[in-house]
Amino acid sequence: MVTGRFRALALASCIGMLFVLLAGALVTNTGSGRGCGDDWPLCNGKFIPAYTMETAIEFSHRLITGFEGLLVVAAFIAIYLLFRKNNADYKEPLIYASGALLFTVIQALMGAAAVKWYQSDAVMAIHFGISLIAFAFTLLLVVWSYRTKNGKPVEFTVPRAIYPRMLAVTIFCYIVVYLGAFIRHTESAGGCLGWPLCNGEVVPELQGATAAVFIHRLGALIFGLALVGLYIHVRKISGKGKGLTKSAGWALVLVIAQILSGALLTETIGNDDWFLFTNLLHNLIITGLFGILCDMLIRSWRLREGRENA
Template sequence: MSETVDLYNLSPALWLMGLGALIALGPLAWVWLRNRGASPAQRLAALTVLTLFLTFDLVLFGAFTRLTDSGLGCPDWPGCYGSASPKGAHAEISQAQAAMPTGPVTHTKAWIEMVHRYLATGVGALILALAVATWMRRRELPVSIAWPVVTLVWVCVQGAFGALTVTMKLKPLIVTLHLLGGLVLLALLCRQAVTYAQAASRRPLPMVSPGLRGALLACFALLWLQVALGGWVSTNYAVLACRDFPLCQGQWWPEMNFRQAFELWRPLGMTGAGEPVEFAALTAIHYTHRLVAYVLLPLLLALGWALRRAGLARQGAWMMGLALWQLLTGLSNVVLGWPLVAAVAHTGGAAALVVVFTWTACACRAPQALAPRHARELRA
């Protein structure tokens, strides 16, 4: 490009916020019309579930944006060349596309990037509405205002990481943290949805053994590690470092450079010293993700089976089904050459697993966790 672009240009910010509020009006109206006679807890539960669904879609669209190399489709933030839409930046985008027809800035990539920002703004407006509604109804709800407030703060943090993704030119650590932040947002919304649903139904939580709950939390922690590794694979474009399975480059232990592989603070494709990242480093990134998958997959299947036996049949079935889905989509990425559909589906499976784990952890309690509550009820 022949002209310098300011990384931050806040002139279209008000327009984008207004558009986000307009996008949020549709889901808000739909929830209000379908739940006019419901209790406040039921209405908030419905709105939270819908926001959770739209946030899940946003995570998928974010993966699509990354995988189509559209993350720099508009090289400034929050608008596009200082405009609120690519239409207003037609001349600048055309100039950039003429200079580099397959480069980071094209009309298609600019629209993909800006649609992602529009959807993110709409989700942010819904989360703000949830926090405000919970605050206004706090005296009528047997739930804490803390979770909606934490979720609102987190979506602002996530927006900041979205800006850094652009302004730091897709630095792998920032992009990976942005992905993880989206999944944390899903977990927070799922926690809220379960809390509101419990408040509306007033049914007692099913009990599971302390051992099963401990296994659930340990497996959840391992899942977060694997998701972070998967994000690191994707943001470093290391998926095709191994094109065969179960071998990698025809070997059980190919040449790998772990020092370069996990040097976190560096530009895309370069080391911190300014040298190109070796192919052996990309191999190490890919193969580490694969090794953790060998451990996590059987644990997910065993945990899902144990949950079914403990009376959490739906959660167990989802967990086992998603484990197999991740196996299928992960293999498809390797042996089919990283097709876009399989790559987005693999990210979606990881996001769904985070939601299922959060749902399960919030929908059951170990016996000792219930004891203080029972004691208070008996005293009352």
């Protein structure tokens, strides 16, 4: 049985990782990546730097990341100690805690490398994706801790056809997210003005920023249709309110919200304050959606039909 203290720790690490992810997006959207100069882990050569807006944003991001690192390490140690006593019951959460720790370290090293040495926009876009994976692992740990709150949960069987579909949808989601991060780092958001048309055209001239934004929009449309199909498939196989149906329903709601937030993002391009807010909202929604998809992916594999004979 999982203690309330551990659930609180897991939840804190998950919320902390969300703040790290949003703080990183804020650094990118405000152009504050050089707010601490070329120094790391110090900021402009100081432990507590002189105040400027860019420095405050970048330094706050570093502080949040450092505190989150401590939470992730604490969660890993707590699970590892439980795993040593009971390998069978704590193998799954150990994988989640280990993944969170690994990708938190990778994320921090990528951040340090970006400060010390020049990184291309294509490489920097991966930074958000690494943070997204780290968040997903912390979320999976939270979900596991609540599902096992009163002992082993009642498990159900997932048809084998769901897993390959979930794998494809999750990978495609990550690709679409990467394209969005690339657009932010290259400041290409203005490549498509207007929504749903791009510069007043169904298919615009595919050059430069316009090509990047249009491909991202097309990917988001395909992704949305894929989630509609996934929801119909899961509900048809499992029935209303059974198996993965509820999670698929939430994923469908969030992808619709994500598409609408993308439209709002386009409409606020000319207003710096609102554009910053809509950017963070866009990031927040996709973070939650990716976390749900990862949970569905894990469960569709673990609970697939015939797994006992695999």
